[in-house]
Amino acid sequence: MMSNLFSIFDPSTNLFNLSLNWLSTFIGLLFLPYPFWFLPNRHFIFWNFIINKLHNEFKTLLGINSFNGSTFIFISLFSFIFFNNFLGLFPYIFTSTSHLTISLTISLTLWLSFMIFGWINYTQHMFIHLIPQSTPTILMPFMVLIETISNIIRPGTLAVRLTANMIAGHLLLTLLSSSNNSIPNYLLFILILIQILLLTLESAVAIIQSYVISILTTLYSSEIN
Template sequence: MMSNLFSIFDPSTNLFNLPLNWMSTFLGLMFIPYTFWFIPNRHFIIWNMIITKLHNEFKNLLGPNSFNGSTFIFISLFSFIIFNNFLGLLPYIFTSTSHLTLSLSLSLSLWLSFMFYGWINNSQHMFIHMIPQGTPPILMPFMVLIETISNIIRPGTLAVRLTANMIAGHLLLTLLSSTGINMPNYLIMFLILIQILLLTLESAVAIIQSYVISILSTLYSSEVN
């Protein structure tokens, strides 16, 4: 039962032994040509408002010492994750963000780039960041150990947070839909209502998780400057 249940998250559609389900990762590119219309449509206006709001917020988090245009890295991360999260809610489209393969690749590459940049260019600041201000001398070795461990597990927590939230909602939807076969007719309408409410909740989770991942990545980047 469990193997069949979790098999909905495994790529199964293939052509010449190439998993086609991972092609859903690039379906978000279909929304980009809207920005090249001669007359801006409602989609472009709304998305432009969201990007402008995110740009201002990320710029405040990064601080005045950040490079110009550095916010677009995190805006692109937000766009990529939110497109994949929403596309995963549609029937027969593979949710690539529900796999650690994708989420860990994103978080680990960002974290490694931040660490390399920080330790190469701002090594003194990175050492100071290991010990909070006002720490007693006897506790300094323990604080260095705790800060090191918390820093190392950051990419793992980012990846697991995104993957677990995507898997939990999809599993709940799958379990409820599988019980509809044995239900009487008067309970099926109630089940459909619950499914609609869960889809609404999953839509909110898709937005929140993409926002949380991009905000945390921005905060991790601001610590190395």
């Protein structure tokens, strides 16, 4: 039962001996040509509104010392995770963000980039971050240790947060759908209603998680400068 349940997250499923599941990551690209190559429409205007709001918020979080265009990194991160989370709700589409292979690769790459850039260009500023202001002298070694550990585990917490939230909702939907044959007919309508509500919740989670990951990544970047 458990192997069948978790088989929906199995990336080794193949067709003609080719692992095609990971190609679902690029399905989001199919949405891009339409608004950019045709006249502006409601889809384009709505997405442009979201990007402008995200740009203003990321610009505020990064501060006045940020580089021009740096917000587009986090807007791209939001768009990538959002498309993959949302497309994973459709039947027979593999959810790549439910695997640490994708989420840990993204978070670890960004975190390493921030750390290398910060320690090379703002070494003194990075050392200052290890000791909060007004810390007693006797507690400074412990604070350096705690801050170092909390900084090291950041990419892991980002990846696990995204992966766990994606897996949890899909597992609930799979568990409910697998119990269709074992319940009376009069409870079937209640089960369908619960599944619709869960699917709505998963749609909200897909948006919220992409927003949370991009916001946290922006905050980590803002600490460098």
